Amino acid sequence: MSESQGTTGSMVYKAGAVTGDEILVDGWELIVGLEVHVELATATKLFSASANRFGDEPNTNIDPVTLGLPGALPVLNRHAVELAMRIGLALNCTIQPSTFHRKNYFYPDQPKAYQISQYDQPINIDGFLALPGGKKIGIERAHLEEDTGKSTHIGGAGGRIHGSDYSLIDFNRAGVPLVEIVSRPDIRTSEEARQYVTELRSILVAIGASDAKMEEGSMRCDANVSVHKPGMPYGTRCEIKNVNSIRSLGRAIDYEMRRQIDMNEAGETVRQETRHWNENDGRTHTLRSKEDADDYRYFLEPDLVPLDPSPEWIQAVRDAMPMLPGARRARLSASTGQPADGEAVMVVVERGQDDYVLEVAAAGGDVGRALIHVKEGFADEGATPTVPAADLAGLTRLEVGGQLTATQAKTVLAEIVANGGGDAAAIAAAKGFEAMDTGALEAMVDQVIADNAAVWSKYCSGEEKAMGALVGAAMKASQGKADGKLVTALLQAKRTA
């Protein structure tokens, strides 16, 4: 699992898997906390009726509230509150009475010169997210706030406002509802960070809170990174911004960890600052130091009233929650015997096809084979594949009964998927697939040995590669009807005999 992209020097993880145990790099422990902003999938903005829609013509989804016109007042979007509560419940948070504050700062894409955000009384507090392997990452808070507009700086260097000739501002995004999910500093490796964001994304999509697309900016991730020696206090942290993909997150954390370790080992002091991840050079760069930080002059937003969802409302939101990815994986794992964080279970649940696998089992199919078929053959299908569950169940029954080899089954499956369904037995018959009985198979294998005496003797003298040629000959002789595994077993048995 270790990876050293964008880093210098050696990096050896003591443990091979993410366990939450002590994982040291040159004797240093990495400490990471993540702040993830997600745009909520509401029809309208957090405080006005303008559409919340990505990709529209600039400055078309605007209104007096969005533009911060004199006299305009915010009105809280009930659906946004509901989605925020869903996020809180999915992350095992406590939902509490909350308030909104103004965070004051001047920036051209901040229309009111303040952002309305939850501050000391956020709606969701004290939760956790369980990684697929089981480790729990604490959630400090998940609060509501509004997004800013989007600036494009023309001219100058690096797309920054400083030195640019002029700037264009699109206020379509201004006022889009965000939930900021702040983890506790419980993450110890870049791989854990990636797993956290991946799992969080799955949860957000599953509960319909957000489409959570990092590439479109509907999910944005900042990482607080520090290193320390075990047993010592945590080191000074740096906040890494501009991380635009899960892969970049891993690279940025690894780079920053190495940078801080190298500084510490060279006797230098890590300064608290905000750093900018540069995808092109694979490094982080100082954006602003703590001394330059704005004084946001937070105070209670007087245009809004406290938000205090009734127990009935919270219960209604809870009752409407879908099963979460972790629970779905556990359920599929229990049914199939495959590990919950194994590839097959992870992939099938990520695609939302686990219900389908269980339907196949309920229709009399073999659940283990159904899992593999769905994982391998249904990559282009959605959460509700067009193939009737009974059809896939039929296929797995033929396999279990020994009437189809694995190779034949694959062929039949492809045909069933291409046609959106079909009777496996009829397709197999049409293709002339029939399983050979053991006697016929053995006779055929004997014939292959006789026909390929030279190869057989090489195999008998220990040349394992020769096996492939023999199996291939057998498959050819049987016109693909032979089960490759059985042929292999027979050849092995005959050699030792």
Add this chain to the structure above:
Amino acid sequence: MTPRTAIQIAAGVRAGTLKAADVLEEHLARIDARESDVHAFNLVMTDQARAAAAAIDAAVAAGNDPGPLAGVPVALKDNMCTHGIPTTCSSKMLQGWKPPYDATAVIRLAAAGAVAVGKTNLDEFAMGSSTENSAFGPTRNPHDLSRVPGGSSGGSAAAVAAGFASVSLGSDTGGSIRQPAALCGVVGVKPTYGYVSRYGLVAFASSLDQIGPFTHTVEDSALLLDVIGGHDILDSTSIPARQPSLRDAIKQDVTGLRVGRITDLPEGADPDVAERLEAAFDALRAAGATIVDVQVPAFSYGLTAYYLIAPAEASSNLARYDGVRYGLRVNAADTNAMYGATRVAGFGEEVQRRIMLGTYALSAGYYDAYYGKALKVRRLIADDFDRAYQHADVLLTPTSPTVAFPFGSKSDNPFAMYLCDVYTIPTNLAGHPAMSVPFGTGAEGLPVGVQILAGTLGEPQMFRAAAALERAMGVSK
């Protein structure tokens, strides 16, 4: 001559005995005659007003009822958004800006048949007590052109006093309706916070701002509040519950009403003002009310708490005037320089002073000592009032410590100007209603107002007391 009160005008127009167009022309004629002296308006909406009056008359002729304010000429403080009509807040910052929407109160007035005649002058962004802080020149008091009309809603008060409009709307953050009402001799009401929607009112201090009426009579104010009051989904702080009609409330006399005298009220009212307050107590006692002594110890801390809270909110509310999207922009080398140049050029001295005060009060390291402490004082004031209202239904104080003062007499001394609002500010901090009722004259024959205060949603009792004072004046006249 047509009648001057809204009740009479609307009754005549609705009955078809009075033409809205005639009423309007009389008011426009008075504007023609005296506006150049008084300067109540930033904009007189002659054409729009004539079109609106004609539409009212046409509706009546067609047998339709234009509503309870049919044909009533109304003036609007120029910090209320009017669709397509300049809304300046008497600031260079917003000169020429035309809102793409109407304030809720403006919509409700129009829906009730009122005819908007113009946008009235104010202290820039409603910061001041004399209307001397307008970027477009001061308004003069119609009773004495050498004196201020009060502020910040000086234009709205003067417009009614001069007969330019039958009624007007102002906004009151620390006394900006009541104090000019007192100085101009008209009725002015600041309702309970949340009684009238603030949607479309350009914010000064959002937790304190309220829209309210200026009228010749108490009943006209009751009518206006019945029209513009009530919940608005566009203002989250507007009160959801339906309020009882205030026109109905004033039908009840003050027999048994407990009227409180604040024994620890801050001193400083001029003797002529204090004398009128005593006369008001006497009049209410004579009308059947009971006078009781109460204490509101935190009252005297109101002014200082206000001058931290209101500027703090203003510093945030006025930050949006950055030259980026609308209003004034002064170009400069980079964005930050443009912000600075724009705001220095666009804001007057008092606005800049309050932005700096408020920014300081909210700053890291000073928040607890200033803004945080002011919030605690605000709580104390509300608690003290609540205790007083266990013994009294309404309280009586002077509205302003003085009658209208001459131009320039306080404008060089911000603190002296701030003291104009010593009696009006605490009710804003508590979110309570209060109103000023003309009660005779003081020095130089200038009007004196008496302030009636009540607890949250105590408007019915407050209006009963106001109507009784008005009746007492009528009798003594």
